[in-house]
Amino acid sequence: MENRIREARPHVTRNEALIFERSSPGKVGVEFAPLDVPAVSPADLLGADFVRAEIDGFPEVSELEVIRHFTRLSTWNYGVDTGLYPLGSCTMKYNPRINEVVARLEGLATDHPYTPEELAQGCLRVLHETARCLLEITGMDAISLQPAAGAQGELTGILMIRACLTERGNPRKYILIPDSAHGTNPASVATTGYEVRNLKSNERGCVDLADLDRAMDADVAGLMLTNPNTLGIFESDIHRIAEIVHAQGGLVYMDGANLNALVGVARLGDFGVDVMHLNLHKTFSTPHGGGGPGSGPVAVKRILELYLPSPVVEESPEGKFRLNYDRPRSIGRVRAFYGNFGMAVRALAYILAKGPEGLRQTTQDAVLNANYVRSRLRDSYDLPYDQPCMHECVFSDRRQAAKGVRTGDLAKRLIDYGFHPYTTAFPLIVPGALMIEPTESASKEELDAFIDALQSIAQEVEEDPQFVLKAPYTTRVTRLDEVAAARKPVLRWKPQR
């Protein structure tokens, strides 16, 4: 069809220009009410030293052009609403619409963070109730909603461990991290003054108790553990692991990235975990937003409560809420104000919608979906750790790699079948990993189509690996040259002069 269009250009929906390229002088996208106070001259008020003439290169477009520009861009994205989004360890579940509505209510979205407490009781109540629900779900004792994302939650948790051990007389030197951990774990540790000591996984992909025993000594401040781990396997020795760490005076940090496998089924507070973070944008349905905002509350057992970031929300016996800043042993602030409040609103709306039974059913569905995929794809793909999984399963590209097709290539081909790919090449302990987390939001119908697609791709690899290597074929752009992008970075538009 396309080559039969001769004179006319294809519509710009095919290739939307940058907003700067759509701009021409004199266009505006907004009008303001006339000023009701006397106008002023910036040059006079600010002085020649300070006044700016104009912002060079800034766009000038109409409201409709803005609408069309961003609407067109949106159509080049794949979202959870488009279809299955089985990114392992990312928990791409449905983002309920009611969450978006309540987070935008006037009074919640419009209260300033320095609003006097008596005029901000609604916002404080939401923070307090979210905190209470998260504590009930995790079985921990106290919590801070201040960390802006999971990585910041990790940092906050490690700083609290450090504060606690410092008061006990010695902050110690090392944090133990299993080789299956997310890259954020070691990166967070590095900024807290600790060094990382890596732990090897055993043949089940879990923490090797003998290796832990060897590594755990009086120089080790604690262990950072993800449970279920990044293979989707529950660390069933968790009690023993916690005992080994505690026996040497260390503390256990739990990365809550995979909490979607446990809500309503098990509580981390019962596992010997001392401190953990939660990802509201994974387990509690707040949208990922194309890469943020997230929210990474940190929950602790009683022994760490005094070190939580300041301030914390408290309820008085009269039912009034207040912010308590009087926390002399707190690690301090990790973010301005009280965290990503808007995310707490959404997470609470999710918890209220589910209720206790709904949350448990959700967990069961998430785990069932992952096991279904594991069972049905094992004939087509190598399963290096062959055992029942929790919320995600990890295959390897070993069979396909023999034909020169790697996990990243398979992922690109999956796009042609209409699916968002799984997580590629992670965890690092599985070479060529395909990490699949369907979440509870995937229907059987959708999973069957996904499984068919991956089986079909496995077949394609057998028959014509070269064809798979050039995928995707159906997207607006084909494979993008990432090497060129990094070698000579172009990070902004500049006007043609």
Add this chain to the structure above:
Amino acid sequence: MRYLPNSPADRQAMLRATGNTSIDELFAQIPAELRFRGKLNLPGPLSEAEILEFFRQAASESSREHVSLLGAGAYSHYRPVVVDALLSRSEFFTAYTPYQAEIAQGTLQAMFEFQTLMAQLTGQEVSNASLYDGSTATTEAVLMALRVTRRHRVVLARTLHPEYRQVLHTFVRHQDVKLTEVPYAASGRIDLTQLESVVDSETAAVVIQSPNFFGTLERGYEIAQLAHRHHALLIVVVTEPLSLAIVKPPSDADIVCGEAQSFGVPVSFGGPYVGFLTTQEKLLRQIPGRLVGQTVDTEGRRGFVLTLATREQHIRREKATSNICTNQSLCALAATIYLSLLGKAGLKLLAEQNLAKAHYAAEQLRGVPGVEVPFSGARFNEFVIRVPGDTDHLLEEMRREKIIGGLHLEKLYPGLKNHLLMCFTETVSKAAIDRVVEACRQFATNPRLAAQTSKPDATPARRKSVRKHKSLN
């Protein structure tokens, strides 16, 4: 449960496919003693209508009927409806970080536009794709300066947002870094003489905010010269970036960072917001956080990808430039939409309106006997007043008039007893300003309240200087 798509029959069929007979078997890997068999003490399940009612009730216990003069790092500006209309395109808000570039060109192109807009606005060459918020962006900028200079001392203006300083303290506490704070002068600006005396060959960076926490514009050019004489970097923090539409950008700075919440993101009781960080091209490999770069596909068409990932945690692990693994994409998108909509002329006009409102308010307040506007430096939409008497009483009086009259500074700056930080954006009407002025007049002329006037023992600058010298020893 309305969010779950599988029927009981689906579940049974799937369970059979896994070779299990009960859902419990799937959880067998969790030791029995760790299984939670009770019922969580949680409300719900609630219908949609009940959820709406719950949050409407919470929203009613708010300051929504009040005129607010609160600024101090979070600014109430009008948000055109277009912003939420476009943010609500679920291809944007239900997408993940754009690792699979071929099906994430929407997010990637928008982030490339964000990077361009922030670079243009701040007079810098390159920008990242956003950070959590202004406070953490400031911390990241400082850590970046430490990497670039390999030095260990950082000089901070005391007029940098107090909470930003607290966050920085938290994160550098366990690193080999010494933070030195410099007091402010009578102009409300950083005390240049003091600054001169503390910046040396060990200094990695000088960090100032402009407009600073008191709303006063700092003289970036002079401070840049001072810092550069010692081969230290200048970091300029901006919490009200609308000012940059009419105020010269800090082009002399090596890093500009701060908060872009003003651009279409609601104040939302403190978050989510959108931090930014812009810098010179020569420093780009030390930038923390996500970067979007332009490239081509196999057919030579323009496209966008996440780039320079070798700086990042998922590749570098403990050697990464930062532990951050996300930006604030959706809030950055809000800013991109907002700035596109207002554009060159609209942003300037809005900034002029803010300037005019604050100027009018300052002039009117200055005319109230007993009220002072203590800092002389040029300002944008925010400034400090000193009132004769107990500020908390005044704030209560104004609250009776449905006005939140600003932020009492004493808690954050003990030397500034009875000082209020007030912000006047385009959302504050002349009528509201006149009511504020009238409330101040009533207060100042009320003998009962005036009786409580207390004079500070010294000027703020001198008090701070004394304290500074102590901490330097």
